[in-house]
Amino acid sequence: MRLDHEIDNLKDELITAVQTCVRFNSVKNTKNAGPGAPFGPGIQQCLEWTLALGEKLGFTVRNFEGYAGHIETGEGELLGILGHLDVVPEGDGWSVPPFSGQIVKGRIYGRGATDDKGPSLAALFAMKAIENAGLTFNKRIRLILGTDEESGWGDMDYYKQHSDLPKLGFAPDAEFPLIHAEKGILHLELSKSFNPLPHLIRVQGGERANVVPDLCQIELQNLEPQEVADALGSFKFPEGVTAHLEAQTSPSTLKLTVKGVGAHGSMPHLGKNAVIYALRFLETLSLNPEEQNLIRWLNQYPGAGFSGEGFGVTLSDEPSGKLSLNLGVMNLTSEKVSFVIDIRYPVLSKYDDVIDPIQEIAAAQGYSLMILNHQKAHYVPKDSQVVKALLSAYKEVTGKDGEAFAIGGGTYAKVMEQGVAFGPTLPGEPEIIHCPDEYISIENLILTTKIYAQALLNLAVNP
The missing domain is CATH 3.40.630.10 (Zn peptidases)
Structure with missing residues (x-):
C-alpha cells in the first residue's frame, strides 16, 4: 500500500x-x-x-x-x-x-x-x-x-x-x-599555557568541534608588514582557500583572515579547514623559536591528515572504515593555546586504542587534555x-x-x-x-x- x-x-x-x-x-x-x-x-x-x-x-x-x-x-x-x-x-x-x-x-x-x-x-x-x-x-x-x-x-x-x-x-x-x-565520537580539548609570545597575538577559528572551520582570524605584532605580505604572496593555498591581509590597526599590528570551506566534522576531507591552512602559513614566517615550535607541533599532530595520522591513531575496520579527525576549534593567544578535536573511531575499535596515544603525545609536550564528549559506537x-x-x-x-x-x-x-x-x-x-x-x-x-x-x-x- x-x-x-x-x-x-x-x-x-x-x-x-x-x-x-x-x-x-x-x-x-x-x-x-x-x-x-x-x-x-x-x-x-x-x-x-x-x-x-x-x-x-x-x-x-x-x-x-x-x-x-x-x-x-x-x-x-x-x-x-x-x-x-x-x-x-x-x-x-x-x-x-x-x-x-x-x-x-x-x-x-x-x-x-x-x-x-x-x-x-x-x-x-x-x-x-x-x-x-x-x-x-x-x-x-x-x-x-x-x-x-x-x-x-x-x-x-x-x-x-x-x-x-x-x-x-x-x-x-x-x-x-x-x-x-555509527562510529564512536570523541571530542577532546587540549590546552597549554606559556610565557608571552612576541609575535602571535591571536589565532582563532571554528565554533564547534563537529564543524570544519571555514574562517580563521590571525593577529600578529612586531613583524615587518612587507615580509608577511611577501610570504602570503608566495604561499600556495589550495583552490577554495583564500587569505586577506588587512590594513594595519596600529604601527605594530597586522590582521590576517583565512577563509576555507566548511563541512561536517565527521567528513573533514570534504571541507578545507581554514585553521589548518592558517597554521601552515604561519610556519613560513620568521617567528621566534618558541613560536616556531608551537606552530610546528600543531601542524604535526592535530593538523596532520584526516585520519589521525599525527597522533598515530589511524584505525580502521570493515563495517565502518577509517577513523576521522577534525581540528574543529582553535583559540591561541600570546599566553595560551587551546584547541578541540572531533574524532570518529571505527565501531570495532576500543576507546583506549584512541585515547591512550593522544594522551601520551599531549603529556610529552605539556598539554592538558579534557574529554568534552564521548559517544560509544x-x-x-x-x-x-x-x-x-x-x-x-x-x-x-x-x-x-x-x-x-x-x-x-x-x-x-x-x-x-x-x-x-x-x-x-x-x-x-x-x-x-x-x-x-x-x-x-x-x-x-x-x-x-x-x-x-x-x-x-x-x-x-x-x-
Whole structure:
C-alpha cells in the first residue's frame, strides 16, 4: 500500500511548516538560558511551535521543560522516531539569509532545512498521512524532538530520566538507503599555557568541534608588514582557500583572515579547514623559536591528515572504515593555546586504542587534555527487523535496491538499542549538512515523507 495521494494533499502545508521551522534561530545559547529554555530562547520557541503543530494535527504532545518534547499517537509497543530542532551556527558564505526558509529553484534554504528540521517534519506529516487514510497503528508511534543534538546531548540525558525510551526506531537525520553502524565520537580539548609570545597575538577559528572551520582570524605584532605580505604572496593555498591581509590597526599590528570551506566534522576531507591552512602559513614566517615550535607541533599532530595520522591513531575496520579527525576549534593567544578535536573511531575499535596515544603525545609536550564528549559506537546487524523493514520501504517508494552502510556521524539512533539512521539525503546528492546554503529540495522533502510513511506502514500498521 502507498499513501502518495494523502501526502500530496499535505504538500503545501508541509512546505510551509518547514519554512516556518527553519526561521527559528535555534542555535544553542546557554548565556540566555532560563526556565523552559535550558539551551536558549530560540530553541525554546522552535520546540514550542513544533509541539503546537503536532497538537494541531491531532496528536498527543508533551514538553519536557524545554529539554525535549514528543508527539505521539497509537497504542502498544513503542516505536521511536528521533529528530532534533537545534542547529549548528550559521557560519559565513550564504547566498540567502540563513534563517529565512527562502525557496529558490525548488529548494527550501536555511540552517536546519536538512539537519534536522525538514526530515523531522517529514516524519510528522507521514504520521498524519497514515491517520488521514483511516489506518490504525498497532504500535505507539513517538516522534521525539531533541534540542541539544549538535552539542552534548544533554537533552537526551534529561529525557531518559523523565520518560521511557523506545528500543526500536529510526533517526531521520542522515542518509538513505540506511545507516546501521555509527562510529564512536570523541571530542577532546587540549590546552597549554606559556610565557608571552612576541609575535602571535591571536589565532582563532571554528565554533564547534563537529564543524570544519571555514574562517580563521590571525593577529600578529612586531613583524615587518612587507615580509608577511611577501610570504602570503608566495604561499600556495589550495583552490577554495583564500587569505586577506588587512590594513594595519596600529604601527605594530597586522590582521590576517583565512577563509576555507566548511563541512561536517565527521567528513573533514570534504571541507578545507581554514585553521589548518592558517597554521601552515604561519610556519613560513620568521617567528621566534618558541613560536616556531608551537606552530610546528600543531601542524604535526592535530593538523596532520584526516585520519589521525599525527597522533598515530589511524584505525580502521570493515563495517565502518577509517577513523576521522577534525581540528574543529582553535583559540591561541600570546599566553595560551587551546584547541578541540572531533574524532570518529571505527565501531570495532576500543576507546583506549584512541585515547591512550593522544594522551601520551599531549603529556610529552605539556598539554592538558579534557574529554568534552564521548559517544560509544553503535551497530545494528543488517538482518535485523528494523533494517529489513526500512530498506523494503525505501525500495517500495524509490524502486531502487539499497544496502545498509556505516557513517562517522552520530545520530540519535544511538539512543535506541535497535535504532538506525534513515534519510533524508539520497545517494548521489551533495553533502550540504553544516555547510553554507544548506537546503532541502521540495522534491526530496515529499519523497522522504513518502518513504517514512511506507516505513511506518511496514513497521506499525496491520496489513
